[in-house]
Amino acid sequence: MSTFDRRYELMPRAQLEQLQLERLQALLARLRRNVRRYREKLGEVRLDSLGDLAALPFTDPEEVAASFPYGLFAFPLREVIRLHSTLGPEGRPLVIGHTRNDLAQWGRLVARQLAASGVTANDVVLICLGGAIHPGASGYVLGAEFIEACVIAEDALHIDYELAMLQTYRPTVLITSPSNALTLIDTLEKRRLDPQSLHLRAVLLSRPVDQEFRAQLAAGLFAAVQCNFGISEILDPGLCVECEAGQLHVHEDQFFPEICEDELILTTLGREAMPLLRYRTRVAAELRRGKCPCGRTGAMLRTGARLDRRFRVKETCFYSAQIAGILAQTRAAGHRFLIEDSEQYLRLAIEISKDLFAGTLSGAEDPKRDIESELSAHLGIEADVRFVESLPHDQIGVTSPHSTFDASDTLPRVV
């Protein structure tokens, strides 16, 4: 078993709970002092035990979005040395700030995962998360640097280039997204290349996948596969570590997890620039505390589906409100639509009406193609639009109970 930070990862529960209480009490004092919104919300409330936390107010993603950009920062902007933006509720942007200590802590937390994946100073790590836009990439760079592994801090934007990097730099560890890993396997097969000719020892995926898919990737790349789970508003990667026994342990010295009505609630215990109290992650999860063969004492997390109207096509996340916003700019404005499937590409059913095709008989305009290209231009995802006479009202066969919307009640503008 390899741990990067034994003291915290294997800390006995009694001591861990004492530390959490201390950090929560200090967090409340700091929130009251430094963040106006929390000062108003919290008043004079104090905390005597970890159980008392359940009585404190939540922080909703909507609240974070309403404080955009800097409303929840606990420090003036000059103390903040890094900003990352992420996708908020209904596609609204959120900004997460980091101080120097936050970044150092982020690196140490990611290093815990890398150490658990067997990464050492002798490894060469290639990070391919799909463009430099992925904020998680910088977390992995920080973490790998703590381990003193050699990091290739360059994202191959094309699969050919990625393959060339794998062949020439001979990285032993690949940090990538599941869809990129799949593309890589397809490419290897097409070129009739043996995965063993690469030198990969470990592959770390940016999000959890099921066992079957994981086994497929492990066989296709001839490497051990581990998964990360993160919440970008809290920390992604660096929220938890997947151990050798396949359990996701939350870093409980830094984050206090709770489950409330199946939803994962997280409190940051050590974050300086943007501490969040009881943040509703909108992710379903189960939490289990108990012994794990790996010896880590952090709570074990099992993650489920998202609880909001967030969809994902490959690695791109979006909200139905964003689709509504885009459709509002097209002929389909005011029409009801249904998101049918969103794994490899976006399948969208739009209810037709008389005016949708008005004036298009000449063939000069193709509403289907127009809408698809709009979606692709705004969100960067492939879309397949079909027109249906009427959408079911009883929601049979719908991917999510909330996924029928009216494009006329457009929510905020798409970013």
Added chain:
Amino acid sequence: MLLQVKNLRCGYGSLEAVRRASLHVCAGEVVGLLGANGAGKSSLLRSIIGLLPPWQGEILIQGRDVCGQPAWRSISHSTVLVPEGKMIFADMTVRENLLLGGYHNPDRALQMEIVLERFPRLRERLRQLGGTLSGGEQQMLALGRALMARPSLLLLDEPSMGLAPKLVEELFAEIVRMKDLGLTVLLVEQNATATLRIADRAYVMEAGEIILEGEAADLLHNPEVRRAYLGNGRKDEG
């Protein structure tokens, strides 16, 4: 955990000096407790040792509840306080001061040899009255007197106060040596830089509350700590 404090409240009359403070010290650690004047640091220490009765909360030393016990019992769980302002007995000789520190210890003669070995300057001044020592020597005597009790947990209240910078340096080097010998230290200080350089972890108190806990190296870079205690902002290194 050698020392565990939970939700401690204490104060004087109707004045609440410490408002729900929680902290812990593990065996072999040097933990700093920082804060401005009147933040409640000394009151917290006095409550741990039993000089100030707590209003509420838990104090465990080596797992045993010592909350509200009188100060004289603290020696039985190997906890010794070096109080603020040294508090040595000015009219007694250095030797008498030391022997008093080891009063309950049957091996006090042997322990005195160990202490004098560590502070050779005290050996030169054994017969001198405590009050005639210099400030730095008095602080050494206060430390030596505490070590005579062979404590496992040493509580130091502002040991650097009133000492010249050179002596502060020596004193902190001495604390590091004590840590290397396996002693556990809770160090209350206003000198944040020096404390954070030698401590493993630290707590920051303000207005009776602990507002920060963390690794000492991290706290050195915490904007709040730097602004309040190190007297500089972000750009200029302290």
